Every structure is written in structure tokens, then in C-alpha cells.
Amino acid sequence: MIVKKSKQRDAIYNFLKTRVDHPTAEVVYLNVKQEFPKLSLGTVYRNLMLLTELGQIQRLQIGDGSDHFDANVKQHSHLICSKCGCVCDLPYCEELNNLDEKMDNIFQGKIQGHSLVFYGLCEECCKNNQ
Structure with a gap:
């Protein structure tokens, strides 16, 4: 799959790499929005799903009703x-x-x-x- 480079997607990924607490899409959105004020929650979620599909991050469903995201894709x-x-x-x-x-x-x-x-x-x- 060929995916065009995106500054917003890079910012989302870089933010996740700094975290060990497995933030939700909303937490990612609130933090990355500081750098990209016009960013929407939908854009964040779409990029998180794409990064998951590309194997660059993990999507965790832990039973609290929200997806959590982890940039550590090594087995753990x-x-x-x-x-x-x-x-x-x-x-x-x-x-x-x-x-x-x-x-x-x-x-x-x-x-x-x-x-x-x-x-x-x-x-x-x-x-x-x-």
C-alpha cells in the first residue's frame, strides 16, 4: 500500500512514540491539536487506524469503551x-x-x-x- 506522507500523521505517530500510557484518540487529538489547530478528531482517528493497518502502532481494546494506542509494536x-x-x-x-x-x-x-x-x-x- 502506497501512502502519501502527512505532517499530521507524522505528528500523531511522534506523539505516540513519546508516551507509555497508551492514550485514547481523544488524548492524541487534544495534544496534537496544539501543533495543528485545524486538526479534527476524525482526522486523528483515521490516521490512527491507518498507522495500525500499516503495523506502525497497536490498537488496544481493553474493555473501557475506548480504543487505546501504543507505538511499541514489539511483542509485549x-x-x-x-x-x-x-x-x-x-x-x-x-x-x-x-x-x-x-x-x-x-x-x-x-x-x-x-x-x-x-x-x-x-x-x-x-x-x-x-
């Missing part, structure tokens, strides 16, 4: 904090290597990928509970 899991609701990256775990293939061997259908989400308390909430 996430933690959703049960107290503050933040979405945190977890480091890659070697024990999960080849999980798709392992599941494919015991499942009658065809595994095409997975998303692993853990639930608990983030580091900040753990510090505040002490």
Missing part, C-alpha cells in the same frame, strides 16, 4: 490497573515464546495472534498504598 503484554485504570507495558516474557503455535496445536481452528492482558495494581498505585 499489558497490565490494566484495577485502581487507577492506567494501561502499562509489561516486559517481554520468554516463557510466552511460541504461544500462538502452542495454542494452534491444541485448538481445532487457526490461531492468528493474541493479546495478553493482566489485571492488578500499577507501580504508582502500589507505592501509594504503602
Whole structure:
């Protein structure tokens, strides 16, 4: 797929690369709009979907009714904090290597990928509970 270069799309991607909190499209919009005042939420969402389709970012659906976006496309899991609701990256775990293939061997259908989400308390909430 050939995609024309876009300053707005580059700004959206660059903003996501600076974040580890997996912002929603609205958060991306509010921040990138400072650089591009005429930017619309629809433009942000379309560009986020295109970046997802191109494999440059991940789209996370964590059950809170909003899509979250992650510029880290390397294999990793996430933690959703049960107290503050933040979405945190977890480091890659070697024990999960080849999980798709392992599941494919015991499942009658065809595994095409997975998303692993853990639930608990983030580091900040753990510090505040002490």
C-alpha cells in the first residue's frame, strides 16, 4: 500500500512514540491539536487506524469503551490497573515464546495472534498504598 506522507500523521505517530500510557484518540487529538489547530478528531482517528493497518502502532481494546494506542509494536503484554485504570507495558516474557503455535496445536481452528492482558495494581498505585 502506497501512502502519501502527512505532517499530521507524522505528528500523531511522534506523539505516540513519546508516551507509555497508551492514550485514547481523544488524548492524541487534544495534544496534537496544539501543533495543528485545524486538526479534527476524525482526522486523528483515521490516521490512527491507518498507522495500525500499516503495523506502525497497536490498537488496544481493553474493555473501557475506548480504543487505546501504543507505538511499541514489539511483542509485549499489558497490565490494566484495577485502581487507577492506567494501561502499562509489561516486559517481554520468554516463557510466552511460541504461544500462538502452542495454542494452534491444541485448538481445532487457526490461531492468528493474541493479546495478553493482566489485571492488578500499577507501580504508582502500589507505592501509594504503602
